[in-house]
Amino acid sequence: MFRLLLPALLAAQALPAHAVGLTERQACLKLIGTARALHLAGPNKRGDYRCKRHPVDTDFVFTLRFDGPGEPRDESHLLGHFAVDKATREVYQWDRTTGQRGAVLAPPPRAARKPAKSP
Numbered sequence: 001m002f003r004l005l006l007p008a009l010l011a012a013q014a015l016p017a018h019a020v021g022l023t024e025r026q027a028c029l030k031l032i033g034t035a036r037a038l039h040l041a042g043p044n045k046r047g048d049y050r051c052k053r054h055p056v057d058t059d060f061v062f063t064l065r066f067d068g069p070g071e072p073r074d075e076s077h078l079l080g081h082f083a084v085d086k087a088t089r090e091v092y093q094w095d096r097t098t099g100q101r102g103a104v105l106a107p108p109p110r111a112a113r114k115p116a117k118s119p
Helices: 002-014 024-038
Strands: 048-054 057-066 077-085 093-095 100-105
Touching: 024 048, 024 057, 024 077, 024 093, 077 100
Parallel strands: none
Antiparallel strands: 048 057, 057 077, 077 093, 093 100
């Protein structure tokens, strides 16, 4: 029994712990969370972000679109093509012509919470 588990354990240790089991859905949600944090559709825009996967082996590559509530159903705004690294979960711009990553998209750092003042 141990001999059967050993190769699986060694393979799992080769990847960082946070990268084990990254799914397409998780990668899409990571991209959407980054897009919301950066306000890629514009400031104070209401609507939904949508991902569509492209078949690439090394990364999860998506087309990202934004649908606003007051727009016709057949109209959506293309925001670009992005890649989510399977190992590090970082989000990158994706160049479709070269098939390579571009700049990293990093959400702004969260403000530190101030301690509650005591009366």
